[in-house]
Amino acid sequence: IRKYRLHSKIVLSATLVLIFVSTIAFCLLEWHQAYAGLATGEKLLASLFSAVTARTAGFFTVQIPSMSEAGSILTMILMLIGAGPGSxxxxxxxxxIAVIFLSTIGYIKGSDDINIFGRRIDQANVRHAFNMAFLYILIATIGGFIIIIIQNANLHDVMFEVFSAIGTTGLSRGLTNSLLPPSKIVIILLMYSGRVGSMSIAMAFIEKKHADSLRNPQEKVIIG
Known part of the structure; x- marks a missing residue:
């Protein structure tokens, strides 16, 4: 594994951890809910399948509306996370998500550097990760707010559609068929944003400025 780049190591290790944790979570949450009619082996496979497909293909082995509220929220989180860059x-x-997690752990420990696999992650990558996550959450919030106004639908169902669009998975709790044309346009825009990247879309509409030779005085503000 030493011959792999840091990017590949983070993608592989984070993917394995996420699949393992979410598989266990689905087992605990849906064992007597959506998986109630399945055999033990089928329940384990369904949990593993749900842990993987929510971030990629969007196939499902059980009806999404039959899932518990907690299982549905876990699916939404996985859809928001997505898979690896370039996929x-x-x-x-x-x-x-991995960079944000490592940065948060480092901050709690009082470390200025983020070290993993014998390498130090560039601070520019850390800022980019936090900015991208913020933009995605902002876009999801605005998109969900607009759809709720148009549809007057349940918040959980609407946000599930929003995160499904951002993750380009195609999963639904049954609201898709009843979406009005304006809501469909919002979903389409969310799908483009999720696939192309919120940061790429934002940069396409914002003129890139050159670094200023003069900078304002720096001052700290109270955070938290």
Whole structure:
């Protein structure tokens, strides 16, 4: 594994951890809910399948509306995370979440550097990760707010559609068929944002400025 680049190591390790944790979570949450009619082996396979497909293909082995509220929220989180950069999946991307997680752990420990696999992650990558995550959450919030106004639908169902669009998974709790044309346009825009990337779309509409030779005085503000 030493011959792999840091990016590949983070993608592979974070993917394995996420699949393992979410598989266990689905087992605990849906064992007597959506998986109630399945055999033990089928329940385990369904949990593993749900842990993987929510971030990529969007296939399902059980009806999404039959899932518990907690299981549905877990699916929404996985759809928002997405898969690795360069893949056909949408979402924030797993490397972004990994960098944010490592940065938060480092901050709690009082460390200025983020070290993993014998390498130090560039601070520009850290800022990019936090900015991208913020933009995705902002876009999801605005999109969900607009659809709720148009549809007057349940918040959970609407946000599930929003995160499904951002993750380009195609999963639904049954609201898709009843979406009005304006809501469909919002979903389409969310799908483009999730696939192309919120940061790429934002940069396409914002003129890139050259670094200023003069900078304002720096001052700290109280955070938290």
């Amino acid at each position: 056909t999946a949408g979402g924030i991307k797993i490397t972004t």
